[in-house]
Amino acid sequence: MKSNLLIMAAVALFTAIVLLGGIIVGAMVLNKNDNTNNTPGNSQAVSLDAAPPAAPETISIPGYAQLVMKAGELMQDVELYNPAGNPCYFIISIILPDGTEVYKSGPINAGQKTDVIKLSQPLEAGTYKDAVLKYSTFSSTNDEPMNGANTKFTLEVVE
Structure with a gap:
């Protein structure tokens, strides 16, 4: 054993x-x-001195499901903004479903917003489905146009 x-x-x-x-x-x-x-001359070696690839510049576009405005008034309490960190400034237009542009902003820099906007014409009370916020974007460094966006939203105009 x-x-x-x-x-x-x-x-x-x-x-x-x-x-x-x-x-x-x-x-x-x-x-x-x-x-x-990792020996010198080996084609599989990677140099640590090489710069990493540049990250693509992206643009953040805010979305709105609904905006509410007052009927018959040109001045509206509406906040439109350009998120901080964007490499561009915005020019934002509000376009009704029939194609009528009722607002166009001046340049809105990254991190800035509007508090009050002035419409080009007073609006009648009602619900405007598929209104468009058109974002035109321009480089902050050289004013060159960049990618823009059109976002649909519901515009509620109340008495």
Whole structure:
């Protein structure tokens, strides 16, 4: 019984030594391969001095489901804004579903907003579904046009 126990212990020890040796040899081989891939002149090497690719400039466009205005008045309490961090300024137009432009802003810089807008004509009370907020965008650095957007919303004009 003791001899069987000794044999089993010896086999377990031998197995552990072989397994540990395999792990050590495998790690050495992998480390050697990693070092050869980073040698000068190897086409797979990547220079750490290279500049990372530039992130594309993106423009955040706010969306509105509904705006509410007062019937018969030119001055309206409406907040339109250009999110901070945008690389451009906005010119925002409000266009009725029939194509009539009733408002066009001046330049709205990133991080700025309107509080009051002046319409080109007073509006009649009603619901104007599929009105459009047209965002024309221009570079803050050179005034060149950039990508714009048209977003649909419901304009609710109340008495």
